[in-house]
Amino acid sequence: MSAGRLKKKSVGIAMLLCAALLLAGCSGSRSSSAGSYSGSVYTVKRGDTLYRISRNTGTSVKELARLNGISPPYTIAVGQKLRLTGKAKSATVSRKTAQNSSKKTPKKTTKTAKTAAARPSSSVPQSAWPSPGQRCWRWPASGKIVLPYSTAVGGNKGIDIAAARGAPVYAAGAGKVVYVGNQLRGYGNLILIKHNEDYITAYAHNDTLLVNNGQSVKAGQKIATMGSSDAASVRLHFQIRYRATAIDPLRYLPPQGSKPKC
Template sequence: MSAGCLNKNSLSIAMLLCAGLLLAGCSSDQSSDAGSYSGSVYTVKRGDTLYRISRVTGTSVKEIARLNGISSPYTIEVGQKLKVSGGAKTSTASRKTTTKSSTKTAAVTPSSAVPQSSWPPVGQRCWVWPANGKVILRYSTADGGNKGIDISAASGTPIYAAGAGKVVYVGNQLRGYGNLIMIKHNEEYITAYAHNDTMLVNNGQSVKAGQKIATMGSSDAASVRLHFQIRYRATAIDPLRYLPPQGSKPKC
């Protein structure tokens, strides 16, 4: 983890935020679908995406696509058997590890903890678009679904801070997210920016809304994109519900 400029308090915050992202990515792994993979073969189940499978098996999205001859838009089917090359020995072992990890990070609120009916009202806070491009993957509340939005554009496209705040994580230690930046806006909100190419901010740095923080890339992704999340009280909420129409300024 790149934590050179963080003090102990900020580092603790960053660790909790990272754990929250991991729990969100793995929350559906504790379902009744035990035994979905063993060794180097993963059997697709309902709600799976390549991103979820990547996080479960420890195999990058690019590698899964390559091993199985899957091309954009990376469609997979329930029951399909996929070759993986991650380090997980068995589904059971992985599940035990996940359970143990969840116990250690009990202070982190999982992504389903704040029900949609309790999400903050639209307009409570101003957000700006983190990048210009096409939304190729929307937010989903389904098990294993996308907990943010994915925006596609050309490599090197600027990525901007969606709001003013303090950078609490810059690194690539979270498998499945590539080069990742997280910004804390206050005690309730953080935003996450994944799969970056060049990262232009440092841990502990204060940023303004709309400030360029990175360039778009494909780190740990199958194509060039930005995976963007807004988290409210550690819960991933739908960014499209709170962002203004693309290309326009917020009205709040």
């Protein structure tokens, strides 16, 4: 196989591995392409989710849904104007606004749409998550947890750890780096490590990346420095994915500041 074809194939595999990460929603950090808002009105832009808008504006998802009459699965449209304060709007008016906004939006194929086919048809239910202790995970960074894992629709699919810029980021386990880059909007400088056929860990918003695609890493090896790429503040967004499903890292990590006993 030629070098060009091999490179193309590697990129394709990496993007498929990233697809579930991308489609599951962002970590809740501010994106440079987020919609604009003035006063009490927010204008939705491509790639926005209700959860991301909540983080950008400081208005809770529950309050945004109530004010704008949006019901699960919280569908919003590009160009739609969302109220951030005031009295609640009826669901009928909200749906009509979203439909009108959609008609005005050019039909363009986005990267998210292209990767939709790679989204798993079903996720692993929490009852089928692996038992703690089956694998030895290490803390990827030291710092304060500023955003925990959430099972809510559009919720955080990992944990966000805050520390000083330049703080070390470590591999949570031994494995092979399958993605290094910043092509996935909302994650900034991102690293994905594949540990076996079942597990992948993700490290987002890094400042400096210290590993290369295809590189083998050891558990506890320094792979990056903490930053704020595509985030509102310096933090590490960390995920553990089991068969493409994001599971709660705190359920599997040892007590913070200690080494795994397994």
